Amino acid sequence: MPNNNNNNNNKSTKCVHSGNLVDDKYYGNISPIYPSITYDFIKSDVYPRYFNTPNQIGVCKKISDLENAELSLLFGSGLGAIATTMLSLLKQGDHVILQDSLYGGTINLVNTEFKKFGIEHSYVDVNDRKKLDSSLKKNSKVIYVESPSNPLLNIVDLSSISDFAKSNGLVSVIDNTFASPINQNPIDLGIDLVIHSATKYLGGHSDILAGSVSGSKEKIEVIKSSGLNFGSNISEYTAWMLERSIKTLKIRVNAQNDNALNLAKFLSEHNFVSKVFYPGLENHKNHDIAKIQMHGFGGMLSFELNSSIDPIKFVSDLKIIKPTMSLAGVESTITSPALSSHKKMNPDIRRGLGISDNLLRFSVGIEDFEDLMLDLDNSLTKNGK
Numbered sequence: 251m252p253n254n255n256n257n258n259n260n261k262s263t264k265c266v267h268s269g270n271l272v273d274d275k276y277y278g279n280i281s282p283i284y285p286s287i288t289y290d291f292i293k294s295d296v297y298p299r300y301f302n303t304p305n306q307i308g309v310c311k312k313i314s315d316l317e318n319a320e321l322s323l324l325f326g327s328g329l330g331a332i333a334t335t336m337l338s339l340l341k342q343g344d345h346v347i348l349q350d351s352l353y354g355g356t357i358n359l360v361n362t363e364f365k366k367f368g369i370e371h372s373y374v375d376v377n378d379r380k381k382l383d384s385s386l387k388k389n390s391k392v393i394y395v396e397s398p399s400n401p402l403l404n405i406v407d408l409s410s411i412s413d414f415a416k417s418n419g420l421v422s423v424i425d426n427t428f429a430s431p432i433n434q435n436p437i438d439l440g441i442d443l444v445i446h447s448a449t450k451y452l453g454g455h456s457d458i459l460a461g462s463v464s465g466s467k468e469k470i471e472v473i474k475s476s477g478l479n480f481g482s483n484i485s486e487y488t489a490w491m492l493e494r495s496i497k498t499l500k501i502r503v504n505a506q507n508d509n510a511l512n513l514a515k516f517l518s519e520h521n522f523v524s525k526v527f528y529p530g531l532e533n534h535k536n537h538d539i540a541k542i543q544m545h546g547f548g549g550m551l552s553f554e555l556n557s558s559i560d561p562i563k564f565v566s567d568l569k570i571i572k573p574t575m576s577l578a579g580v581e582s583t584i585t586s587p588a589l590s591s592h593k594k595m596n597p598d599i600r601r602g603l604g605i606s607d608n609l610l611r612f613s614v615g616i617e618d619f620e621d622l623m624l625d626l627d628n629s630l631t632k633n634g635k
Contacts, residue, residue, distance in 0.1 A: 252433075252530075252544045261316060261432055262500045269311030269493065271304055281308055283490045298483055301474055305489035310462070312496055313452070316431035317444050319464035323474055324489060328427060328447020329355050330482035331461030333363075335445060338476035339392050339421055342368035347385050347393040349376045351603055353400040353425065354587070354595055376406055377536070379414075386418055396425040398540075401552045401587040401611040402604055403428070403527045405536035408543055412440025421469065427451070427578075432503040433546040443469055450578035451549075453495050454502050460484050460492055502580060502616060506549025509622065510614040514551045516623050522634035524608075525554040549614045550577065552587075554606055558635040561586055561608050567629040570621055577613035582622055584612050 271281035284304040289296040296302050301310075301323050310322040325331040336359075340346055348360060350373040360371050374385040376395055393415050397406035408424065415422035423443045424436045430451035436444050446452055448460035461482075463473060477483075484492075507530075514528035529540035530547030540547060555561055565573045565584055574583040588600065588607050601607075614622070 252541055252546050264312070264315045265499045266497045268315040269308040269313075271308045281305065281490065281493055283486055285486045298486070299481055300478060301483065303486055303489075305486040305493070306484070309489050309493040309496070312493060313431070313446075313448075313462050314464055316435075316496075316499075317426075317464040318435055318437050319444065319470075320467045321470040322462055322464040323470060323477060324448070324484050324492075325461040325463070325477070326482045326484050327459050328425075328445070328449055328461035329359065330480075331445050331447070331463045332356055332425065333359055334477045334480050334482055335423060335443060335463050335473050336392065336394070337367070337480075338473045339423075340364075340367075340369050343370075343389055344392075345370040345372070345387045345390045347371075347376070347382070347390055347420070348373050349395040349399065349404075349406060350374055351399045351402055351404045352394075352396050353427075356394075356396070356425070357595060376411060379410070382414060390418065390420060392421045392423060394423045394425075396428075397434075398428040398529055398548055398550065400428060400550075401527075401609065403529055403534070403548075403550060403552060405529050405534070405540045407536075407539050408436050408439040408441055415442070416440070428548055428550050429544060430499065430503050430548070430578075432500050433507070433548050434544045437465065439543055442466070443473075448492055449576065451503060452499065453492055454499065454578060454580060455495055456574075456576060456579035456581065458488050458491050458495070460488055503549065504546065505616040506614050507546040509616070509619050510549045510551050511547060512619050513612070513614060513622060513626070517551075517553050517626065520627070520630060522556045522559055522630045523553050524556050527552045550611070551614065552609055552611045555608045555610065555630075556634065557608060559608070559630070559633045561610055564629050564633045565610065567632055568625055569628075570617060570625040571612070577611070579613070580616045582613065582615035582617055584610055587611050 273282045313322045372385045374381050395406045422441045424441050426444045427447045443465040446462045448462050511530045517523045518526040528551040571582045571584050
């Protein structure tokens with residue numbers, strides 16, 4: 251069973267009530283929207299690009315409470331949060347250690363943009379301590395990980411990463427998108443900064459684009475000072491929609507956890523599926539770590555079809571599960587990482603990481619388990635040989 255410590259017990263209450271704005275004029279029961287982008291400069295220093303408008307502050311409070319952080323910031327996308335965080339912590343001549351299995355957008359950001367700024371980087375299996383130690387340089391400043399990772403659901407030992415970072419004077423950063431604050435709280439495990447693509451589980455309805463970073467006041471202020479210049483902020487209406495969506499976060503994620511575990515077990519026993527990647531399965535290589543540091547195993551899984559099945563034909567024959575590039579909505583969706591999130595990677599490098607052309611990433615929704623199972627089985631049987 252996953253870890254279910256007391257920090258996770260009151261998250262439904264935090265989802266619903268933390269950070270809500272009080273309507274003290276009309277006494278409405280939900281947070282009002284303050285859409286203005288201009289304020290009286292004599293009476294106020296509020297300005298959207300300064301991260302200090304009412305709805306931004308409200309939803310940041312909610313995210314901070316869920317991640318047990320002092321402060322949070324909102325950005326226009328998850329990649330906006332990643333780029334702003336990394337470029338605020340790194341400068342010319344610095345070195346960053348990166349997990350070797352990351353979201354394709356993050357890899358593309360590092361590979362194409364960091365060299366323009368003279369920032370060095372190394373990809374490494376961060377769970378291999380010898381390799382991690384050998385990647386350390388005198389100019390190393392940051393270690394960046396993702397757990398569970400996209401798309402192979404690799405699990406990183408976060409307590410070990412925290413110890414490594416602290417002993418070597420590094421800032422530790424994690425992309426916690428796949429876990430959500432419901433399933434994992436890296437700050438409790440010693441990680442410095444926690445990033446989310448809020449487009450995914452925090453938003454949860456496939457209708458907003460946003461990102462967030464959470465951590466100590468000291469480190470968030472550093473990121474904020476750079477963010478003021480980069481200008482990757484969100485509108486008040488988007489912030490309000492995000493706050494509304496987070497209210498149901500725990501209910502949604504718990505339902506997705508249950509569905510994903512049951513579907514992972516079903517797929518792992520299917521004749522036309524060769525591999526299933528899900529940290530809740532006992533045969534997952536890091537299952538024991540996941541049990542310790544996660545409250546639930548998540549709604550994301552990936553699986554590899556037998557070589558006899560055309561993945562595009564299989565996906566096209568699904569009736570309920572939709573082919574989309576994004577993930578974590580209430581509806582179940584599926585994609586080919588080789589044709590979407592990791593399309594820009596060198597094919598040989600991508601395959602070397604285990605991301606084959608027959609690998610499919612499955613974002614499990616809140617539909618009835620039996621309907622999802624039948625949808626998968628029908629298409630597998632139809633396309634199997």
